[in-house]
Amino acid sequence: MKRFIEPHELARDSRFVRQDNAQATILAALPDDVDQVVDAFEKFAPAIEAQVKGTAAEPLFEAYGPAFALVTLNEPLRPNDPAAVTRLKLRMHGIFVGELQALEGAGRSLWDFPDAPWEFKMNMARQCWDEARHVQIFEKLLEHTGGEVGMFPESTFLFECACADDPALRVAGVNRGLEGLACDVFRDMIRYGEASEDQVMTQAVDYVLADELTHVRFGSDWVKAFTKDDPDRYKAAQDFRREVDKQFSFGGARSDREDAAIPIAWDDRVEAGFTEEELQELTQVSGEGPSRETLSEAARILRERHLARREQEATR
Amino acid sequence: MSEGRMYPGYGPEEKTTFDPYSAFDIPADLRELHGRYDVEATARRVRNFRYAQEWMMLTMGGWLATVPEVPVKTGLGKLIWEDAKAADELGKRLPELRCGRKAVNSSESPNEGFAGFIQAIADPERPDQTIEKLAGLIDVLKPHLVLVYERHMRETDTICDAPTIEILDDIVRKTQRHIAWGREVLDRLCDTDGKRERRRVRAEALGEQLRACGGVTGDTGDRAPLH
Numbered sequence: 299m300k301r302f303i304e305p306h307e308l309a310r311d312s313r314f315v316r317q318d319n320a321q322a323t324i325l326a327a328l329p330d331d332v333d334q335v336v337d338a339f340e341k342f343a344p345a346i347e348a349q350v351k352g353t354a355a356e357p358l359f360e361a362y363g364p365a366f367a368l369v370t371l372n373e374p375l376r377p378n379d380p381a382a383v384t385r386l387k388l389r390m391h392g393i394f395v396g397e398l399q400a401l402e403g404a405g406r407s408l409w410d411f412p413d414a415p416w417e418f419k420m421n422m423a424r425q426c427w428d429e430a431r432h433v434q435i436f437e438k439l440l441e442h443t444g445g446e447v448g449m450f451p452e453s454t455f456l457f458e459c460a461c462a463d464d465p466a467l468r469v470a471g472v473n474r475g476l477e478g479l480a481c482d483v484f485r486d487m488i489r490y491g492e493a494s495e496d497q498v499m500t501q502a503v504d505y506v507l508a509d510e511l512t513h514v515r516f517g518s519d520w521v522k523a524f525t526k527d528d529p530d531r532y533k534a535a536q537d538f539r540r541e542v543d544k545q546f547s548f549g550g551a552r553s554d555r556e557d558a559a560i561p562i563a564w565d566d567r568v569e570a571g572f573t574e575e576e577l578q579e580l581t582q583v584s585g586e587g588p589s590r591e592t593l594s595e596a597a598r599i600l601r602e603r604h605l606a607r608r609e610q611e612a613t614r
Numbered sequence: 615m616s617e618g619r620m621y622p623g624y625g626p627e628e629k630t631t632f633d634p635y636s637a638f639d640i641p642a643d644l645r646e647l648h649g650r651y652d653v654e655a656t657a658r659r660v661r662n663f664r665y666a667q668e669w670m671m672l673t674m675g676g677w678l679a680t681v682p683e684v685p686v687k688t689g690l691g692k693l694i695w696e697d698a699k700a701a702d703e704l705g706k707r708l709p710e711l712r713c714g715r716k717a718v719n720s721s722e723s724p725n726e727g728f729a730g731f732i733q734a735i736a737d738p739e740r741p742d743q744t745i746e747k748l749a750g751l752i753d754v755l756k757p758h759l760v761l762v763y764e765r766h767m768r769e770t771d772t773i774c775d776a777p778t779i780e781i782l783d784d785i786v787r788k789t790q791r792h793i794a795w796g797r798e799v800l801d802r803l804c805d806t807d808g809k810r811e812r813r814r815v816r817a818e819a820l821g822e823q824l825r826a827c828g829g830v831t832g833d834t835g836d837r838a839p840l841h
Contacts, residue, residue, distance in 0.1 A: 299676045299739040309682040309741035401678055401691055408675030408694070416705070416719040423671055423698030426678065430691025433684065447684070 301410045302463060305454035308402055313448030314395075317349050318342075319455045326545040330588040335596035339364045340603070354449035358384060363604025365597040374559045375486070377494040386490075387445035393483065394436040395452040400480075401429035403461055403472050411465045415523070418465070421516040428509045435502050442498060459545050462538060466524035470535040473517020475542030478567060478580075480510045482552050485563035511570040518571035543583050550587030554580075557590035649771030656775055657711035658722070659766065660704050662831045665721035666732070666759060667701035667785075670751065673736040682741045686748070686799060693792050700785045707781055727827025734823060745803055746816045752796030753817040754824060760789050762830050 305319070324338045339346075343364035350359045358366040358381075375385055404425040411418070437447060460471035484507040491500030521539075525532035547553055552560040562584070567577060588596075618631030638645070651659065674690045674697070681687055701721070708717035723729040735755055738746040763782040770778060804810045 299673070299680075299736045303679055307680065309680050311682045311684065398684070398687070401687060405675035405678030405691075405694065408672050410676075412672055416702075419668075419671070420698055420702060422675070423694050426675060426691045427695035430688040433688050433691075437684070 305458040308454055315353055315451045317451035317453040318345050319453055319458055328588050330592050332592050332595045336599050339600055349451045353451055363600045365600035368593050368597045375490055386443050388450055390440045390443050390445055391450045394440055396456055397429055397432040397436055399457040401433055404429055407468055414465055425513055432506055459542050466531055466535045467538040469517045469520040470539040471542045473513050475539045477510050477513040479546045481563045481566045482560050485566055486560045514570035543580055547584035553584035555585050645772045650769040653711055657713050659831050660707050661720050661722035662724050664701050664704040665723050666830050667697050668721050669732045671697040677747050680739050680741055681744050689795055696788045703781045724832025725827055731823045731827055745812050748796055748800050749813045749816040750820050752793055754820045756789050756793050760786055
């Protein structure tokens, strides 16, 4: 069995559909400019349409056009919001496939680095079991919210961004960047569960969040251990984590801004070993994307254009 | 309450009145001293066992991404952790067997043949090879380990080497659960004659390879049955 695999090699059963990672790349690099946001999404509209065809995201595409992701990602999730149920399923599905890739990433950390210290292997082995349980938990929660596996396309962006060939960068990206993001998302889901009085969701996600703090701690410890007495490697690991943080801020959707859809879980991250300095940096990096007003305006324009196109097609 | 002496004195008439029992009378202990393996042999075997447990854990870690069946991915996640804990416990036993404190991470293949067998177990990587992946692990390697561990527990000195027995006893119980889970999965996946034949052919080929190298300890006495 070879070491290091490409994201397209992640094996899936017949329920899954892939999503082109280009869409996530656009979101990560968007400037605070309505025209540029609109242009970027217009360019990828045919690809986005093709990917959602036949999935539960198709009605969202028909209603909002190629910018449906802006609506689903950038608006805070509240129980009484319009389309809250669909957006909840979309988020649950996104977390489910994220856990699947986190499981695969932890497993590959075992296989890809056979000469790593034994304690590292033990931590990664434990993470495999934890992520396996998380996959099971979110499959159940997806069903609990009325969804099903494969109802939305899966982006392998998480695996692509985080799985570096250097173990120091791998744990910086996966355990600190992505598991840190998981802390933010799960804290937000706990708030949602409490607001909707969904005790099943609240309790399950609370347990998952506890596991994620442990995984971030693994990352904090191993970045230090792998880069001990090697300041260049330490800098590379920190730079890599910053890049992952930037990519997964979804253009400011996850940030410390007042209009953030997913606020940074400050207290949880401190408990997991992030320093105040790192969190200040994350605040800056994640807040660089377009404002909510910019995205809302872009989404409005894109929706109008999409509906106009559909009307034109109908009259032909 | 007894009126006799509570503690022995210095003269023959100053004994306590408590009834005498040997260390093994209550409850009756029929164990006997002496086993097949001395300290050095047990340490070598523990390093061999650790080698198998560690490589199973690493191999399954690699497979997680290349197996399309979600329940197999999640099931392997648990096996990975339990095999890692098994390797860890075996490693902790090594310093107790005069291998030095740094020996906790020592794994050793008994010979090149067994190392080659382990690599052959790990070979399948395509998504359409879940049967080949699991057949090697579930039908061949894990049953072989259960057999060898149980034999070790029977043949080693049950008093002197009791710490090794305790570790192996726990590993065997968990490994039997792994086998039961894996066989259910394989039975479900092998739903045609063609697939059942793939499973049989794979297990037979690996079983031959295992027999040829003498198994996990390289000891011909540890040869494993196929199923």
